[in-house]
Amino acid sequence: MDWDKLRIFHAVADAGSLTHAGDVLHLSQSAVSRQIRALEESLDTTLFHRHARGLILTEQGELLFDATRAMSKRLETAAARIRDSEDEVFGELRVTTTTGFGTLWLAPRLPALYAKYPDLKIDLMLEERVLDLPMREADVAIRMKEPSQADLIRKRLMSVNMRLYATPEYLAARGTPQELEDLKRHRLVCQNVHAAQVSANLTLVQQLMSYDIPSTLTVNNYFGVLQAVLNHLGIGVLPNYVTEDFTNLVRVLPDVESNEVPVFLAYPEELRHSKRVAAFRDFVIEEIFAHRKRQREGREE
Numbered sequence: 001m002d003w004d005k006l007r008i009f010h011a012v013a014d015a016g017s018l019t020h021a022g023d024v025l026h027l028s029q030s031a032v033s034r035q036i037r038a039l040e041e042s043l044d045t046t047l048f049h050r051h052a053r054g055l056i057l058t059e060q061g062e063l064l065f066d067a068t069r070a071m072s073k074r075l076e077t078a079a080a081r082i083r084d085s086e087d088e089v090f091g092e093l094r095v096t097t098t099t100g101f102g103t104l105w106l107a108p109r110l111p112a113l114y115a116k117y118p119d120l121k122i123d124l125m126l127e128e129r130v131l132d133l134p135m136r137e138a139d140v141a142i143r144m145k146e147p148s149q150a151d152l153i154r155k156r157l158m159s160v161n162m163r164l165y166a167t168p169e170y171l172a173a174r175g176t177p178q179e180l181e182d183l184k185r186h187r188l189v190c191q192n193v194h195a196a197q198v199s200a201n202l203t204l205v206q207q208l209m210s211y212d213i214p215s216t217l218t219v220n221n222y223f224g225v226l227q228a229v230l231n232h233l234g235i236g237v238l239p240n241y242v243t244e245d246f247t248n249l250v251r252v253l254p255d256v257e258s259n260e261v262p263v264f265l266a267y268p269e270e271l272r273h274s275k276r277v278a279a280f281r282d283f284v285i286e287e288i289f290a291h292r293k294r295q296r297e298g299r300e301e
Helices: 003-015 018-025 029-043 059-083 099-116 168-174 180-185 199-209 222-230 240-244 275-300
Strands: 048-051 054-057 091-097 120-126 140-143 152-160 162-166 187-191 215-219 235-239 250-257 261-268
Touching: 003 018, 003 029, 003 054, 003 059, 018 029, 054 059, 091 099, 091 275, 099 120, 099 140, 099 222, 099 235, 099 240, 099 275, 120 275, 140 275, 152 275, 162 168, 162 199, 162 240, 168 250, 187 199, 187 222, 199 235, 215 222, 222 235, 235 240, 240 275, 261 275
Parallel strands: 091 120, 091 140, 187 215, 187 235
Antiparallel strands: 048 054, 140 261, 152 261, 162 235, 162 250
């Protein structure tokens, strides 16, 4: 099978348009169209349904696109490994983690990584969906539970707990609860029980909701919860790692917290020798050690 035609087919299937694929490939629309027709003739099948708004893959086209997509990811992996044979750390690194951890913990610390490796290009993908690392949807993942996918190198980084926090201004206006029953007189800000989240947080939120709190605000990530709390909207359920960067927050009901939530870093086995991955992994570990040291020093003061 002609590799060049497969490359053109993949671009068309990905773009859904002959014109857009031609722009990516630096070919004319007619040249792209000829290559697609030649590929269809060689396979004796139709790969696209053609209509006024663009192209839609046929069932046979979907099968071929699955194959070219897998090929593309394998080629990306090979190219990454070739680049990683160099001594310097450079190039793109795709990192995925949750919106809360990525915005509140990781992103504020990235200037230190860029200062050390200025030629690194990080693509930070923040979402609750677990991306498929073996299929190269991302190079590295930081997740709030141990990854279950096979062929991954994983390292437990730390544990976090979900706790209750509010601003001094909110507590001055509404009073400080002394026991869980007092939450009935406050607004609770937390993740929705139906949102994707770790089970430890879900259990804590369900426990708090059992007290028939009349006013709540639910958000689908911790960044939103934090913004509401910082604007004095209520008492928020937040991971304890936010307190280092937002020292004005007051912990409410200190005896109330979730079970420990493990935080794991994972990457595919085939990237074991990647210098970009190693640089990112070591940076995160160093930041966590520094975080723990600051916590110990704070408790000793």
